[in-house]
Amino acid sequence: MxxxxxxxxxxxxxxxxxxxxxxxxxxxxxxxxxxxxxxxxxHPASVALLVLLGGLVLAGVLLVPWDVHPPSAAAQADAVAGLPAETVAAGKEFAAATRPGSYIAMGLSLAVALLLGLTPLGARIIEWCGRPFGGHWLAEAVLGGVAVVLAAQLVTLPLSAWRHTILVRFGLSTQTWGAWAADLAKSYGVTVVTAAIMLAGLYGLMRLSPRLWWLWASAAAGVLVVVMSAVYPVVVEPLFNRFTPMADGPLRTELIEMAERDGLPVTDVLVADASRRTTAVNAYVSGLGPTRRIVVYDTLLEAPREQVVSVVAHELGHAKHGDVWVGTSIGALAVAAAACGIAVLAGAGGLLRRAGVDDITSPRSAGLILAAVAVVGLLAGPVQNVISRQIEMRADQHALELTGDPQTFIEMQTGLATTNLSDVDPPTVLHWLFGSHPTTAQRIAMAKEYA
Structure with missing residues (x-):
């Protein structure tokens, strides 16, 4: 207390x-x-919340490439018709096997978050965790808050195990149960550390500055997002994969020369040992400034050289347009707005009473905050996915322009769909709600239009 x-x-x-x-x-x-x-x-925080939400809208309008449009439905249908029938069927079968578990996990996690936040149960769990330490606010905030956060995740553990069995059955996972459990434990560890830092910082600011804590929390949260974007590639990613520089050879030389031609200061390309976990292929760009790097799965290196170049050209598109900065800026504004939203929530007496707490500044309110974040996150998910798809389509355009080789791009997308068991043309509603990337049909149709 x-x-x-x-x-x-x-x-x-x-x-x-x-x-x-x-x-x-x-x-x-x-x-x-x-x-x-x-x-x-x-509450003054409501004004700041409105300003930050306006900033989010403005950032979305100015930073997201809305001038990039997916191909017509007819062009997409033509692209699907040109794919091997077994590739289309395998992707549909895999999606049918994995989607139910994903939806159940999402609903179950939300239900537990609401149970812990809209009933006194969450507050009681937090209070119990703090009792061995005399009810100290820091023990309640860190131990109790982390317990509530983990509860909403651990409830989906059986579904995660079910998904692993499906991945093994379809040949996408190469992990034993021991390796799978080790990765899962690492993931939970990252969650615990991150949640502990955020909870200790939030409730610490509430004690240090009772009137303006929301202002300092907004600023600190925004800075934390930027720091995490820069630190994540060198601190968190190595926990799950080993990264080595791509060996000298024609492929590395071609990639470095392509990056120079693109005007990007890329000095190296890293290879991740993803094959110890999966047969899927991928590549990505992450980090900011000196920590920015292009990472290629070692499974991708089994593809023809031209296709690897096409994938990397897509990732260079992200670097060229500063997409990591775009995502980081939008994320910083979002978490700053969330901090102000928590302060506004302090005036919701009915919700506080349902949660069994007297004041939002009590660490026992962590359950209510978790519930609010879960609901907002669920509602914001489709918007985030729309933004992601626009950015990914621009990176696809960049790859086509940089390589000038649409045929290889089409072959690469076909290979990705085959290896990753992608649903090449998912139902429109599901894609709008949950799709973070353009569909294979859209990407192939785009390449055909470019050609």
């Missing part, structure tokens, strides 16, 4: 907010709720 002086400061803030609401006649519970709602949205 927090000190009495802290409660005094927060009470004074509430009194000042309540004075902004004109006196009304007693209208019963509805009047109380309306007054609380009005007070909630008159």
């Amino acid at each position: 927090v000190a009495g002086a802290y409660f005094t400061d927060m009470t004074q803030v509430c009194h000042r907010s309540c004075r902004l609401v004109p006196p009304t006649r007693d209208t019963g519970g509805a009047g109380i709720e309306n007054t609380a709602m009005a007070s909630m949205f008159r």
Whole structure:
């Protein structure tokens, strides 16, 4: 629990907010709720929240390449018709096997988050975790908060195991159960460390600055996103893969020369030992500034040289257009807005009562915050995917322009769909909701139009 002086400061803030609401006649519970709602949205943080949301919209308008459009439905249908029938069928079969588990896991995780956030259960778990340490706020924030976060993830563990069996059955996973469990433990470890830092920082700022904690939390959260974007490739990624420089040879030389021709200061290309985990092929770009790097799966190196060049040209497109910076900027604005949203949530007395807490600044409110983040994340998912698809389509265009070889691009996309068991033309609604990349049909149709 927090000190009495802290409660005094927060009470004074509430009194000042309540004075902004004109006196009304007693209208019963509805009047109380309306007054609380009005007070909630008159908090200074609500103004900052609106400003940050406006910044998010502006960043989306200015930074996302909305001038890139997917090919027509007829062109996509023609692209599917040109694919091997067994490739299309295998992708459909794999999607039918994995989608139910993914949807159930999503719903189950959300249900647990809401249970922990909209009932006193989450607050009680946090309180129990803090009892061995005398109910100290830091123990409740870190141990209790992490327990609540993990609870929403561990409930989906059986579904993760089910998915692993499907990946093994379809030949996409090369991992034993021991290796799979080790990777899962590492993933949970990253979650624990990240959540502990964020929770300790959030509730620490609430104690240090009772009136303006949301302002400092917004700034700190935005900075943290930028730092994580720069640090992730050199701290987190090596936990899951070993990275080695691509061996000297014609392929490396061609990739370096292509990057120079593209005006990018790329001095090396790394190879990840993905084959110890999967047979899928991939490549990506991550990091900022000196930590920016292009990574190629070792499984991709089994493809023809021209196709590897085409994949890397796509990744150079991300670097050329600063897509990591775009994603980081949007992410920083989003988490800053989330911090302000938590402050606005402090005025939602009904939700606080349902969560079994008196004040949002109590560490026992972590369950309610988790529930709010889960709901907002679910609603924001389709928007994030739309943005991602636009950025990926621009990178595809860049690859076509840089290599001038649409036929190899088509062959590469066909090979990726075959190896990765991609659903080449998923249902439109599902693709709009969950697809982070253009479909194989869209990509092949784009290449045909370019040709």
